[in-house]
Amino acid sequence: xxxxxxxxxxxxxxxxxxxxxxxxxxxxxxxxxxxxxxxxxxxxxxxxxxxxxxxxxxxxxxxxxxxxxxxxxxxxxxxxxxxxxxxxxxxxxxxxxxxxxxxxxxxxxxxxxxxxxxxxxxxxxxxxxxxxxxxxxxxxxxxxxxxxxxxxxxxxxxxxxxxxxxxxxxxxxxxxxxxxxxxxxxxxxxxxxxxxxxxxxxxxxxxxxxxxxxxxxxxxxxxxxxxxxxxxxxxxxxxxxxxxxxxxxxxxxxxxxxxxxxxxxxxxxxxxxxxxxxxxxxxxxxxxxxxxxxxxxxxxxxxxxxxxxxxxxxxxxxxxxxxxxxxxxx
Amino acid sequence: xxxxxxxxxxxxxxxxxxxxxxxxxxxxxxxxxxxxxxxxxxxxxxxxxxxxxxxxxxxxxxxxxxxxxxxxxxxxxxxxxxxxxxxxxxxxxxxxxxxxxxxxxxxxxxxxxxxxxxxxxxxxxxxxxxxxxxxxxxxxxxxxxxxxxxxxxxxxxxxxxxxxxxxxxxxxxxxxxxxxxxxxxxxxxxxxxxxxxxxxxxxxxxxxxxxxxxxxxxxxxxxxxxxxxxxxxxxxxxxxxxxxxxxxxxxxxxxxxxxxxxxxxxxxxxxxxxxxxxxxxxxxxxxxxxxxxxxxxxxxxxxxxxxxxxxxxxxxxxxxxxxxxxxxxxxxxxxxxxxxxxxxxxxxxxx
Numbered sequence: 001x002x003x004x005x006x007x008x009x010x011x012x013x014x015x016x017x018x019x020x021x022x023x024x025x026x027x028x029x030x031x032x033x034x035x036x037x038x039x040x041x042x043x044x045x046x047x048x049x050x051x052x053x054x055x056x057x058x059x060x061x062x063x064x065x066x067x068x069x070x071x072x073x074x075x076x077x078x079x080x081x082x083x084x085x086x087x088x089x090x091x092x093x094x095x096x097x098x099x100x101x102x103x104x105x106x107x108x109x110x111x112x113x114x115x116x117x118x119x120x121x122x123x124x125x126x127x128x129x130x131x132x133x134x135x136x137x138x139x140x141x142x143x144x145x146x147x148x149x150x151x152x153x154x155x156x157x158x159x160x161x162x163x164x165x166x167x168x169x170x171x172x173x174x175x176x177x178x179x180x181x182x183x184x185x186x187x188x189x190x191x192x193x194x195x196x197x198x199x200x201x202x203x204x205x206x207x208x209x210x211x212x213x214x215x216x217x218x219x220x221x222x223x224x225x226x227x228x229x230x231x232x233x234x235x236x237x238x239x240x241x242x243x244x245x246x247x248x249x250x251x252x253x254x255x256x257x258x259x260x261x262x263x264x265x266x267x268x269x270x271x272x273x274x275x276x277x278x279x280x281x282x283x284x285x286x287x288x289x290x291x292x293x294x295x296x297x298x299x300x301x302x303x304x305x306x307x308x309x310x311x312x313x314x315x316x317x318x319x320x321x322x323x324x325x326x327x328x329x330x
Numbered sequence: 331x332x333x334x335x336x337x338x339x340x341x342x343x344x345x346x347x348x349x350x351x352x353x354x355x356x357x358x359x360x361x362x363x364x365x366x367x368x369x370x371x372x373x374x375x376x377x378x379x380x381x382x383x384x385x386x387x388x389x390x391x392x393x394x395x396x397x398x399x400x401x402x403x404x405x406x407x408x409x410x411x412x413x414x415x416x417x418x419x420x421x422x423x424x425x426x427x428x429x430x431x432x433x434x435x436x437x438x439x440x441x442x443x444x445x446x447x448x449x450x451x452x453x454x455x456x457x458x459x460x461x462x463x464x465x466x467x468x469x470x471x472x473x474x475x476x477x478x479x480x481x482x483x484x485x486x487x488x489x490x491x492x493x494x495x496x497x498x499x500x501x502x503x504x505x506x507x508x509x510x511x512x513x514x515x516x517x518x519x520x521x522x523x524x525x526x527x528x529x530x531x532x533x534x535x536x537x538x539x540x541x542x543x544x545x546x547x548x549x550x551x552x553x554x555x556x557x558x559x560x561x562x563x564x565x566x567x568x569x570x571x572x573x574x575x576x577x578x579x580x581x582x583x584x585x586x587x588x589x590x591x592x593x594x595x596x597x598x599x600x601x602x603x604x605x606x607x608x609x610x611x612x613x614x615x616x617x618x619x620x621x622x623x624x625x626x627x628x629x630x631x632x633x634x635x636x637x638x639x640x641x642x643x644x645x646x647x648x649x650x651x652x653x654x655x656x657x658x659x660x661x662x663x664x665x666x667x668x669x670x671x672x673x674x675x676x677x678x679x680x681x
Contacts, residue, residue, distance in 0.1 A: 234448075323458070
């Protein structure tokens with residue numbers, strides 16, 4: 001088991017660096033760079049072209065005249081000391097400063113969404129599978145179809161519309177009220193945060209919940225048809241023990257591998273919804289950075305996404321190896 | 331002789347009756363209509379004896395066994411008529427057909443007094459729990475013992491069924507066992523609470539012939555040591571010849587012939603039984619194999635009159651119109667066929 005974890009960790013580190021390299025290069029592939037974008041913006045606002053020497057100077061100051069691979073190593077060189085480069089889009093502010101709080105909030109939102117959607121989808125899935133073809137099963141399955149086919153940003157827009165125009169509330173999205181937006185963490189801020197949380201969580205959880213519900217229902221139905229379930233009943237076990245100990249325990253395994261994939265998906269899934277609901281997550285700066293080829297900022301966000309994917313998969317593999325004895329460690 | 335059902339035809343004079351099934355009807359209520367999977371089955375089982383149930387696939391053998399165990403989902407299958415009288419060691423007989431399939435009373439009997447082994451050893455054990463854990467689960471459920479004692483018993487059961495190094499094997503998972511080993515483990519699990527009846531549903535169908543012989547030997551040896559009654563369900567007449575004392579032949583949910591094993595092989599009466607025997611390859615056999623023509627009709631294509639009439643070589647006009655009743659054919663045997671109408675009196679007409 002230990003060798004299994006160590007081997008997985010080592011391969012994760014290698015994968016991680018490959019991902020940073022690829023994302024750094026890919027961002028620079030389209031013609032132009034962050035400087036030309038910035039220059040275009042300046043020229044548009046002043047109406048006068050910038051002298052070529054100034055542009056050259058800019059490039060040299062930032063080190064953009066060097067080959068991409070050199071820039072890449074300069075970039076990752078700062079990682080150990082927490083330096084992830086700077087963002088020209090955000091007036092040369094360090095990337096770490098821009099993303100610090102947003103990363104925490106994004107991961108928190110992602111994990112909380114996961115817990116909520118799992119916490120509801122699994123019991124619903126078990127109920128629907130054990131009451132196959134009942135009215136509740138049909139209702140839950142229909143709702144899950146709707147949930148799975150409605151993009152959650154659309155739900156967010158619909159919610160905003162209803163909240164503002166129908167219910168006439170003053171809901172304006174966000175995770176904090178105006179006065180707490182940049183305040184340090186206090187009890188009051190936490191309370192305010194907790195008040196803002198339910199709606200984004202509910203909207204974010206919806207899609208994932210519908211999918212998880214469907215997988216859980218289908219898996220459990222599959223397992224309940226197996227011979228060993230009948231054999232467990234033939235032993236004289238209570239139906240509850242047959243369902244939970246013998247069937248659900250196995251039906252849940254594919255969901256464990258799903259969670260590894262779902263974590264980064266949830267985080268990137270917050271991007272559009274964050275713009276609609278004005279949530280301080282990684283989404284808005286990521287979109288802005290990609291538009292302007294602000295490669296340090298965009299690269300760092302991509303790196304965070306890759307990191308969550310790797311950690312999620314690693315955790316899922318370890319939990320799966322522990323929960324399913326058929327999986328070999330070596 | 332007065333009209334009685336075959337279930338009470340005095341077989342129980344020989345030994346103690348332990349299970350008495352009478353006119354059992356299990357119907358499936360599905361969207362396409364009603365499937366009469368078990369349609370008036372009667373038999374009696376004595377302690378220490380083996381009853382063989384034979385028939386092709388789809389004849390209701392497995393549904394009969396699952397009805398006795400009450401394992402069928404009540405939302406799909408219902409017992410519409412008949413009784414399953416189980417005679418416990420002490421007290422009044424219990425009609426299993428009347429029990430709540432999820433209730434405590436049937437759960438106390440299942441796995442404890444009536445145990446079952448299944449056709450597919452590869453999928454009969456839960457892949458995520460160790461073999462020992464699954465055997466201990468049954469022991470802890472029905473006996474008041476500590477975990478340590480249950481574990482000791484599990485090891486002993488594995489040793490009894492011939493699994494080498496049971497102390498190590500007990501902690502292994504089903505995927506580390508071969509098919510034959512898994513069926514042995516299943517038998518160990520079923521026998522762990524010393525059941526009075528063991529229902530074996532095609533226990534050797536999925537196994538090699540060499541393993542099959544070992545498993546059958548094992549079951550018979552355990553039976554000889556313990557007075558356990560056995561219901562052996564199979565489509566394989568060779569297995570029946572090996573283990574059974576009395577045989578019932580089923581066709582489309584009904585018992586077409588019921589007789590001691592020697593009579594079934596030496597003087598089969600029902601054309602279906604004759605057909606089954608004629609399609610059996612045997613060493614030294616001179617004549618060609620004669621398979622039964624056609625196949626078992628689907629659940630919704632049940633013919634009028636005798637269900638076997640469309641495939642029967644001796645079919646008469648009467649067979650296509652009237653359903654034959656069970657007729658007494660010998661001291662311990664009945665047959666449901668019009669061919670024997672002149673010779674015997676009607677004892678039982680399926681309701």
